[in-house]
Amino acid sequence: MAGGDGLTVGAASSLVGVTVRTLHHWDSIGLVCPSDRTFGGYRVYSAGDIARIHRVLVYRELGLPLESIGELLDAPATEPLLRQREQLVERISRLQKMVTAVDRLIEAKNAGLLLSAEEQVKIFGTNWQPSWVAEARERWGDTDQWAQYAERSATRTADDWSRISEQVSALNDDLATAKRAGVVAGSPEGNALAERHRESMAAYFECSHSMHVCLGRKYAADPGFTTHYDTLEPGLAAWLRDLINANAQAHGTNPETATWS
Template identity: 65%
Template sequence: MTHPSATDAVPPDGLTVGGAASAVGVTIRTLHHWDEIGLVRASQRSSGGHRLYDASDVARLHRVRVYRELGVALADIGELLDAPADDAEQSLRRQRDQVREQIQRLERSAEALDRLIEARNAGILLSPEEQVAIFGENWQPSWSLQARERWGDSRQWAQAAERAAERSPEDWRRITADVEALHAELAAAVRSGVRPGSPEANALAERHRASIGTYFDCTHSMQVCLGRTYASDPGFRASYEDIEPGLADWLRDIIDANARSHGVDPETATWA
């Protein structure tokens, strides 16, 4: 805000454009623009025809600057300066309400960014107790941190974090229920001898890919890479074998067969 004596140093014959710009703390170009739009025009001219700002001009310039710092649009400032006191007060109240709404929007944006930062670090925005309650007693909260150490620099981790930042515990319960239902159908298909490459197996492979898509966009080539991991990584293999003996290899095989039907050669598939 401007000190009451801010215009005391204005000489009787006025300030040049450069002097007025320096006194108010804006650029000469800004004063020229304000003059062009009729917001603040110099009241005097020098003998050479140059603009000279008197004390009232400089005071108006200070008021314009204050309003600009408050975020008031130039188009509205002129009306505020020239309006009767009551009208100006109503306009200021509207401006104040708009500023408060903007602050609330920015606060919500900051909270969303905080959640995204936390999700990128933690993977899942659930307490350890909530994770065990939702994902099951065998779930280890440390797995999320291990996953971040392994894949934290990947595009897929960033995408998963963006989605996790928007999810509530109820969202995770629904996702978990969907995964458990899929695992049950996969296990039943193994028991009933569903053959890789059959329409039923391909449909299950697509459902599996859609399940991965809950976290990040998964191509058929990427799904093949995941299938290899399920069959070869001891931890993943054990978790699938606990669901149904033979499931890890069978899941890899149906993923490979489905990928072939979509033009992807499992032998040359890459994480892309």
């Protein structure tokens, strides 16, 4: 500028919030070049240059590469802008889907089950108590297993839960039938049933053999779990615990020292 009222690179850097190094880089690639000079011959940024920097910052915030930004700024027609707008709309759509997924994960982590009370009873049976989910969250909401459960729950529909419920019912029927038939702990059939039960827990969280033993203890000692299994077949809870212990032993886990890990 003849009047010398442009901005030096340091002043421009402070004004727009980018480093001097960044401005030097943009100058070297021709993205934003200082177009005026002081009376002393030093190159400075004019008001138009500063406006161009702000436009670069807007496009960069949207995730565009510098090469594309330069093409947009220098494009004589609107076609490049329209193409870029389409890409931005697509990106916004993807981000919105990500936001929705995160919202569902937050909701699942807080609620435990993204089903209404009516849907829960319809899917899991009239003996199901929707309050059990809140109680489970109160007891285990800070555990890694609850986090895994929430991640799985966030992506599931009512139909998904219906399929899981049907699989659990089929497994319980097979367990009751096997006990009545005299299947004993440690037998090939008993180990297969225990392993099938352990693998079924993956619908909720990854369950090691050691963790499975801990669950078996709870089935036989916790009145709520014991009643659930013994209603299906008298003595089923303790029998299932024994099956789980024998299967864990066969897989190298000592049931006497097993911990939740």
